[in-house]
Amino acid sequence: MSINLILCAILVGLTTVIGVKFSEKFKLRRDIYYELLNYCTLVNTNIGYKKDTVDKLMDKLPHTLKRCFGAELNKISRSQMVDLRSKNLKTDELNDISGFFNTLGSIDAKGQSELLNYYAEVFKSRYLSAETVYQKYAKIYVKLGALAGVLIFIILV
Amino acid sequence: MDKLSEIRLRVNKPIFIHYNGVYQFLAKNSYLVSASDIEEVILRLTKHSVYAYEDNIRQGFLTGDAGERVGLCGTCVFERGNILTIKDITSLCIRVPRQVFGIADFLFKSIFAQGIVNLLVVSPPGMGKTTLLREIARQISTKSTKNILVLDEKNELFSLNSFDLGITTDVLSNVDKAYGFTKGVANLRPDVIICDELSSKTDVEGANFAVLSGVKVIASAHASTIEDLRRKPTFNMLFDNKIFDYAVILSDRLGLGTVEKVINL
Known part of the structure; x- marks a missing residue:
């Protein structure tokens, strides 16, 4: 009996972890935005104040962005265009994010600020939608994972 | 590189350099500068951060990391009478800075022998005024414990530790001179203020303020002779108030930085 319980717990644990792994792409998308x-x-x-150069601003890139796009974004400090790739984002999303980084430093402060405001709006709406999707699907994947563990246990035992 | 003092890039023209005291073309028949070459140079100078350098661009220059002053020539864009920017840049005048140790020795053996005096270094552009000022700063700092404030409007006197200006020198970079003179005197308590290229009435007023506040001022101005400088209305106050004790006139007659005259004003 106790062996069965341990087996069930292990199975449920494993499948839940798989569920969490599946949900991570939603979390990552939310975190990126x-x-x-x-x-x-x-x-x-x-x-608007310190006017650091782009290479210094790139040093302040947050953790997830660095992890996902760091190598490609290094090109910006060398004044090269970036072309971001990620399996967690759609092509048009990647184009927008690439566009955001490629326009950094290309115009005067007023124009740059207006562009940043525009991109902030785009990213905000995508963040809100990504958050909704994450809240909805992340829990489902975790629950499905756990459920799959129980089902496998029942079938096996 | 020591003999190179200037590089001129013009779209669709060969590279023109001032090398070893002589202007000459570089690869005259094999390479013409393209618009993208100019754009590349500007991108590198601005570190791909145009917003960070728009004030400099508006004033017609950029400065390299080693203090190279790059003059910009293109189409000026005005808005309500004020220059907004320079676009479609077609020419660059890159002036290579240098530090020449000992070129100010003659000053310390003559007019600075009894102490620092208010000094104006006068010459047409490109005759070594900035190099002389740099060396004056270094020598004052080395030979005395005076606190020196350098007003480096174009980031070329000091330029990111490229030059030795001495250990008692403070550098106020990218600063409007009028602001630097008044706030520098008030906040940094310098014994000597060194600045390049007095050109506007407010610059001269700033220097006057500093001198009247008991701070020695060593500055430079563009003119071939002291008489030419007197004819510039902007500099009336300079002579009326006898701001400077001495003027040094430089030329390139025997090479850049040739001392033509030292004048007691």
């Missing part, structure tokens, strides 16, 4: 939104605010504030 959350960080992009914050980064827009940071850059906008900086441009």
Whole structure:
């Protein structure tokens, strides 16, 4: 009996972890947009006051963005265009994010600030939608994972 | 590189350099500068951050990390009488800075022998005024414990630690001179203020304020002779108030930085 319980717990644990793994892409998408939104605010504030150069602003890139796009974004400090790739985002989303980074530093402060405000709006709406999707599907994947564990246990035992 | 003092890039023209005291073309028949070459240079100078340099662009220059002053020539864009920017840049005049140790020795053996005096370095552009000021700063700092404030409007006197200006020198970079003179005197308590290129009435008023506040001022101005400088209305106050004790006139007659005259004003 106790062996069965242990087996069930292990199975449920494993399948729940798989469920969490499946839900991570929703979390990552949400985190990317959350960080992009914050980064827009940071850059906008900086441009209005300290006016750090783009290479210094890139040093302030948040963790998730660095992790997902760091290597490609390094090109910006070398004045090269970026072309971001990620399996967690759609092509048009990646084009928008690439566009955001490619326009950094290309125009004067007023124009840059207006562009940042525009991108902040885009990222905000995407963040809100990503958050909704995450809240909805992340829980489902975790629950489905746990349920799958129980089902496998029943079938096996 | 020591003999290179200027590089001129013009769209669809060969590179023109001032090397070893002589202007000459570089690869005259094999390479013409393109618009994208100019754009690339500007992108690198601005570190791909145009917003961070728009004030400099508006004033017609950019400064490289090693203090290279790059003059911009293109189409000026005005808004309500004020220059907004320079666009479609077609020419760059890159002036290579240098530090020449010892070129100010003659000053310390003559007019600075009894102490620092208010000094104006006068010459046409490109005759070594900035190099001389740099060396004056270094030598004052080395030979005395005076606190020196350098007003480096174009980031070329000091330029990110590229030059040795001495250990008692403070550098106020990218600063409007009028602001630098008044706030510098008030906040940094300098013994000597060194600044390049007095050109506007407010610059001269700033220097006057500093001198009347008991701070020695060493500055430069563009003119071939002291008489030419007197003819510039902007500099009336300079002579009326006898702001400077001495003027040094430079030329390139025997090479850049040739001292033509030292005048007791």
